[in-house]
Amino acid sequence: MTGVDWHPAKETLTLVAQRYQTALAAYLQSGEAELLAEAYETARLALEAGVPLPDFGLMHFAGLRDSLLPSGSSGACLERAEDFFLEGVAVYDMALRGYVSGMAALRKEIAERRRVEEELRDITFELARQRDELDREVRKRTNEIRLRAQELESKNRQLVQANQDQSNFTYALSHDLKTPINTLYCFLGVLLEDFQADLKPEAQELITDLIGTAQRMRQLVDDVLDYSNVVGHQFTPERVDLQQMVQQILKDMDALAASAQAEIHVGALPAVMGSPFQIRVLLANLLSNALTYGSEGPRAEVRIVCVPAETAGKVRLSVSDSGPGIPEDMQDRIFELFKRLHRYEQCPGSGIGLALCKRVAEAHGTVLQVVSQAGKGAAFSVDLDLEEKQDE
Amino acid sequence: MSSRDKVVYVIDDDRMDRKFAERIINRSQMFENLELFDGPLAAMQFIQDGGRPPELIFLDINMPPISGFEFLERYADQIQAMDPVPVVVIVSTTVNPADLERAAKFPLVKKFLCKPLSPDHLAEAASLLH
Incomplete structure (x- = not known):
């Protein structure tokens, strides 16, 4: 309710008016300069109470009228009344001037604020424009990247499919090849076993040779299968305990090791990271080569050892023999598919083994190296990743 | 070994x-009751005609028109209903790891052997019989 605010204001007005008029009357009487301070003070109070300037004037003249009524008033008295009024008006004057300068400052401030706002608006607009442009560019690039990713994904799918097709083809082919070869191999054996008494020695010899040929064919199919498995094989590195694996392979090669009559030294072998299947293929081929080709002479030796590699975190695994070695000009050829240094009768083999080992090395990010001199044996080595220790 | 009187089926198209x-x-003289079939259908026909059901089956995989796996799937209920439930041993030339994985999924398949069959294989199979 506005009345609540109005009444105290009215009371204040009356109080201020009384105080002003009392002081005015006193000043008109005495003319003491200290009383002018009262004019100033009451005007200030009136201004504070929201008394407008005309009302302040009326307040003065009401006081003046009361004071001037007594007779014997002089001109000096009017001068005093004027001084007293002006003293009060000075308060209003100052306040008004302060208001005007305040208004001017405010106007200036508003103008400045508008200017800044406009500037800000311009900057915001420019920023929005740049952001939109950037957005468009990013969208365009994202789109391009998505297209490229889709392209790559589709290519990858095609490759995986091609790989799968090739694997399936290889499996089907090897199955279909193995079935008749097995039959030949098995029944040649049966022929020899069941009809030995009826067969002339020449016939027996022929059949024995054919069994050898069939066996060679079986091995060839297995080797080709291993080769295509290694070529198309994607693997996640696993822990491979070389010591355990070498022991297992040597056990499987018992017959070959016995016939080679070589002394086999197995050093301390660590665990490495790689494909267990591929590393088994690698070791089996290198060991079988060393035992087949490298064990000539009375003091034949085959060594499987590991030494630290030149690169940290890797180990150099080497398989060496004391055989006739590989002439330097032949050393490049031995890694080629189906390239052999010996006629089959001299040394049996499919010509796939070392090509396979080379592929295994490549799949493990390394190179299969050979160090050999004619008559001084051969050493094949690869650098493999050491198993990372779990405890740091 | 009491395997001599067990009925053995060889199912192979070759x-x-x-x-x-x-x-x-x-x-081997380990089994005396041997029946040979060129495919699963012939074996099932044999049983239907009153032949003795098998206690051990040497089963090939790659057989047209019904492969060894299809046979195990299609006749699973009938095979399970036999008393005793026969032991199935896969004998195959396959080297496809997918075949090995698939074989492992059949509870009936107790062994996966590579051709050709050998006396050692027979001993292994005999040891699986109850």
Whole structure:
């Protein structure tokens, strides 16, 4: 309710008016300069109470009228009344001037604020424009990247499919090849076993040779299968305990090791990271080569050892023999598919083994190296990743 | 071994493979009741006609028109209903790891052997019988 605010204001007005008029009357009487301070003070109070300037004037003249009524008033008295009024008006004057300068400052401030706002608006607009442009560019690039990713994904799918097709083809082919070869191999054996008494020695010899040929064919199919498995094989590195694996392979090669009559030294072998299947293929081929080709002479030796590699975190695994070695000009050829240094009768083999080992090395990010001199044996080595220790 | 009186089926589409299996099994003298079939359908027909059901099956995989796996899927209920439930041993030339994985999924398949069948294989299979 506005009345609540109005009444105290009215009371204040009356109080201020009384105080002003009392002081005015006193000043008109005495003319003491200290009383002018009262004019100033009451005007200030009136201004504070929201008394407008005309009302302040009326307040003065009401006081003046009361004071001037007594007779014997002089001109000096009017001068005093004027001084007293002006003293009060000075308060209003100052306040008004302060208001005007305040208004001017405010106007200036508003103008400045508008200017800044406009500037800000311009900057915001420019920023929005740049952001939109950037957005468009990013969208365009994202789109391009998505297209490229889709392209790559589709290519990858095609490759995986091609790989799968090739694997399936290889499996089907090897199955279909193995079935008749097995039959030949098995029944040649049966022929020899069941009809030995009826067969002339020449016939027996022929059949024995054919069994050898069939066996060679079986091995060839297995080797080709291993080769295509290694070529198309994607693997996640696993822990491979070389010591355990070498022991297992040597056990499987018992017959070959016995016939080679070589002394086999197995050093301390660590665990490495790689494909267990591929590393088994690698070791089996290198060991079988060393035992087949490298064990000539009375003091034949085959060594499987590991030494630290030149690169940290890797180990150099080497398989060496004391055989006739590989002439330097032949050393490049031995890694080629189906390239052999010996006629089959001299040394049996499919010509796939070392090509396979080379592929295994490549799949493990390394190179299969050979160090050999004619008559001084051969050493094949690869650098493999050491198993990372779990405890740091 | 009391395996001699057990009924053994060899299911293989390859005539020579059947012949070789027959020879190996007969020579081993481990099993006396041997039946040879060129496919699963012939075996099922044999049982339907009143033939003795098998206690051990040497089963080939790659057989047209019904493969060994299809046979195990299609006749699973009938095979399970036999008393005793026969032991199935896969004998195959396959090297496809997918075949090994698939074989492992059949509870009936107790062994996966590579051709050709050998006396050692027979001993392994006999040891699986109850």
